[in-house]
Amino acid sequence: MSELAEPTVDPADWTCPAPLRDQPVVVMGHGGGGALSAELIEQVFAPAYGNATLAALTDSAVLDLGGARLAFSTDSYVVRPLFFPGGGLGDLAVNGTVNDLAMSGARPAYLSAAFVLEEGVELAVVEKVARAMGAAAEAAGVVVATGDTKVVESGHGDGVYVTTSGVGLVPAGVDIRPQRARPGDVVIVSGPIGLHGVAVMSVREGLEFGVEIASDTAPLADLVAAMLAVTPDIHVLRDPTRGGLGASLNEIARASGTGVRLSERSIPVPDAVANACGFLGLDPLYVANEGRLVAFVPPSAAEEVLAAMRAHPQGSGAAVIGECVAEHPGMVVVATGLGGTRVVDLPLGEQLPRIC
């Protein structure tokens, strides 16, 4: 072996995540929606595909197709366990992709559903997932229009993995993307945070926190339509899934070159989530949500948008949690209850792997 050759690293020796450039192998954090995921996109996928659309890092791409503005999005769902309080894999696979489309302002229309099944999984389990998808699609007003099924040998999967893709049209006059955040924008979250992550974690680890915590999984396209009915000039929408609100706000701050300043007191964290996070050593700001959105709204429209959100079942717990500022561009800070501030950084990976 040449002395200049790269040292060989045994994947078994890797015990903690580190920046991608120093790692020869995939670690769990590469799927966590944080800094490692971003590096994978920027250093591997975007150069390989050779286009700028992907590099925009939005929840869904908005594309020209025959003069129409098509929103197109995809997500694989590998949540474990398959069923949890408040929902299951099937609900996530529909709502997650519906929401990614809605975050561009699109009206979701059609979904595809591709299953990778592990040999030996009970057909009743597959059917339960599929029926949940059908029910969630009906609730969200979309049609599962096409699909695929592959089977892998036992020991090469984990029961059921589902990949959904979705398409929809973006209405005229709507231009919602992270780059449009600007100083003065009011930052609104649509409801209490942290429920999905804690719900999955509790059932996975057999933990109880006195009260059953249910996932918030829900379709948000109708809520977005209600917001757009107030004004088409909503600047940014994001559903804070993997990596939670902290990751989403960091991505927006970096994409737009603005700062975000939150007020800790105003962030709606349910007591049960706060208690569970305290017990588990987690920060609610980084816990995944599956039925919440964060919006950046011009100040002139903020009050009316907030009222429209609160009038909608999916936004009844909406709250203003901060503002977009010109200071500390690319950085998110939170004003604590004690009068100090702390930085909310982009997480490296996900605190809770396989949360969606």
Added chain:
Amino acid sequence: MSELAEPTVDPADWTCPAPLRDQPVVVMGHGGGGALSAELIEQVFAPAYGNATLAALTDSAVLDLGGARLAFSTDSYVVRPLFFPGGGLGDLAVNGTVNDLAMSGARPAYLSAAFVLEEGVELAVVEKVARAMGAAAEAAGVVVATGDTKVVESGHGDGVYVTTSGVGLVPAGVDIRPQRARPGDVVIVSGPIGLHGVAVMSVREGLEFGVEIASDTAPLADLVAAMLAVTPDIHVLRDPTRGGLGASLNEIARASGTGVRLSERSIPVPDAVANACGFLGLDPLYVANEGRLVAFVPPSAAEEVLAAMRAHPQGSGAAVIGECVAEHPGMVVVATGLGGTRVVDLPLGEQLPRIC
């Protein structure tokens, strides 16, 4: 337990596939593109999603979106090994979805790419797959516009699984679907069959057949455009992947209520494929192709369509292999070289699991 209760079946006791209704668990054949796959769609997915679009069983759905005719398709790719003579997972993931769109006559425009990575897989492997996807997308004239990455623990995946979805527009006047086959249609295949399946099998099993057999993986949208330039009235197109030509022709015969009569002599089976199939006990009619199509063309246009195909690099080996008949509706028969006929039935599963 009630005496009327269903008997409990231990998944470990299942050793061979049987009709879905008697099986409580997923077997490899459910992913094989044959009768078991069809039963899974008809008995589990179509009822769960509650719509007729999916039940149409076409390679891609053709949907109304804002007045345009959108083709939408998805496939998961779990081929093993990841690289083989003639291509690899990345080529399949692009060409397979491009071809599914093309089989509805659509011009493919955009793809999504969702990765499920196994913890510990080398990043160089991920990059090799992604670069192959980028190159294949460029060759096919499509853009990978959006994506996702999830990571599962070691032992719950197999290196890299990719799910691609694709969208494109169907030109005005084009209506290509299995139901449109009618007696008199000329059945044309675009080139020699069986190369992909034998190529993957040989590298997987370490077999050699004297000559290296390379997969035929290729994008077919441009070939389809050349055919449509002759006449928009092509009745059916299908890319015979999993289950091979035999499965595709059976699906067309059943969907259209017509019969298909092939001439064995005219089916282009390369010597190397015939030899390998003889050695392995496989029927070339059921071996997967990834760069071939079968077309049902009205007799008045058949000669000119065939000429256009032969003038195209992807159709240089095109041949008329049979015709669509009114007799034996739903059934495919082949006239053998010896003057007899035999039935080509829908296979139960796939002879070679994880071929794509």
